[in-house]
Amino acid sequence: MVDRIDFSKVPKDRSYDYDSAFESDIEAFEKRKLLSDLLPEKKQREKVSSKRLLEDELIKEEGKIHRFHAVALDAYSRHKEYVNNYMLFYGGSKTDFKRDTSQDKNDLDVVRENHRFLWDDEDDTNLTWEKRLAKKYWDKLFKEYCIADLSRYKENKIGMRWRIEKEVVDGKGQFTCGNKRCSESEGLRSWEVNFGYIEQGVKKNALIKLRLCPDCSYKLNYHHRRKEVTPKKGSKTSKNSSLSSSKKKRRRDLDDPDDSPGSSQTASKPDEVTEGTSQGSHAEKEHSEEAIWKQPVKLVEDKSREDEFDDYFADMFL
Known part of the structure; x- marks a missing residue:
């Protein structure tokens, strides 16, 4: 059976007419609005953030935590932590972090490479810093006497170098024997040697002085005799x-x-003695x-x- 319709519940407003042929657009809109107001409003769902935004925020927070932890460490501990993290994430061994020191040079190596026995009068501004360092070391040497290495004297090979400040204070090469391995201080002799050497591929000569004991002098003159320097005492002896x-x-x-001309004359004539000799001698004595x-x-x-x-x-x- 067909259900019965209760028309008493239908509002008696003219706008709710069954026939829609005569409805205007405005009336239809108002009708829909009225019906929609009767229904409960749906809750709007919040929009979910994108994955890229979440990653950026996570990186910011991790950076703050890492900076706070790094500032609390000293430089060495921070360096060790970075190295350990690198090895943990990228692999490798500690030998990978060791620097190649085969080409390293200290000041002594630079001086040895650029050292010269005698420097010319060159402008320091035109020299490299290595040569300026070697020349500065050379300026501090004492170039009056030399120190010799006579260990290979039989091969006619003799090494020469200038004295340093400590050797000058100790008297090495002047008051003691100038041989590198000799400390004799008696019977020293001075020798003038024409020292020939090869420096930077160029053969050079220098006239130097050595003070050696008799044994070391024999080694120096093993192949041919050098010129011995002797003091010139002629002028000084004549002066003395x-x-x-x-x-x-x-x-x-x-x-x-009493050796005066008057006394000599009186002595030449001893026979001429008179009574006034005593008075004359007395007067001459007073004079x-x-x-x-x-x-x-x-x-x-x-x-x-x-x-x-x-x-x-x-x-x-x-």
């Missing part, structure tokens, strides 16, 4: 002899004040005594400090 003769003369004048006091004081000249040093270093500084 003149000084000594003048001193002797002054002393003789002081010791024999000679007065003459002594009238003469300038004759002081004995002692050697000065410079003369004493010259005598001491006569055989050393040639």
Whole structure:
């Protein structure tokens, strides 16, 4: 059976007419709005963020945590942690982090490579920093006497180098034997050697001085004799002899004040003695005594400090 329709519940408003032929668009819109207001509103769902945005936010948070942890460590601990993380994620061994030190050079290696026995008068601005370093070291050397290496003297091969400050203070090469392996200080002799050497592929010569003991002098002159340097004592001996003769003369004048022309004449005639000889001799004696006091004081000249040093270093500084 067909269900019965209760028309009493239908609103009696004219706008709800069964016939829609005469409805306008406005009336239809109002009708739909009225019906829609009767239904409960649906809750709007929030939009889900994209995966890229989530990754960016995660990276920011991880970076903050990592920076906070890294700042709390010292430099060495932070370096070790970075190295361990690298090996953990990328693999490898600790030998991969060791630097190749085969080409490393320190200051001593640079000086050895660019050292010269004698430097020319060159402008330092045109030199490289290695050559400037070697020349600065060379300027600090003492180039009066040399130190020799006579270990291969039988092969006629002798090594020479200048002295350093410590050797000058100790007297090595001047007051002791200039051989590298000898410390003899007696009977030293000075030699002038024409030292020939090859430097940077160029053959050079230098005239140097050596102080050697007798045994080392034999080694130096094993193949041919070098020139020995001897002190020139001619001028000094003549000067000393003149000084000594003048001193002797002054002393003789002081010791024999009566040796005057008047006294010599009286001594030449001893037979002519008269009664006034005693008075004349007495007068001459007084005259000679007065003459002594009238003469300038004759002081004995002692050697000065410079003369004493010259005598001491006569055989050393040639």
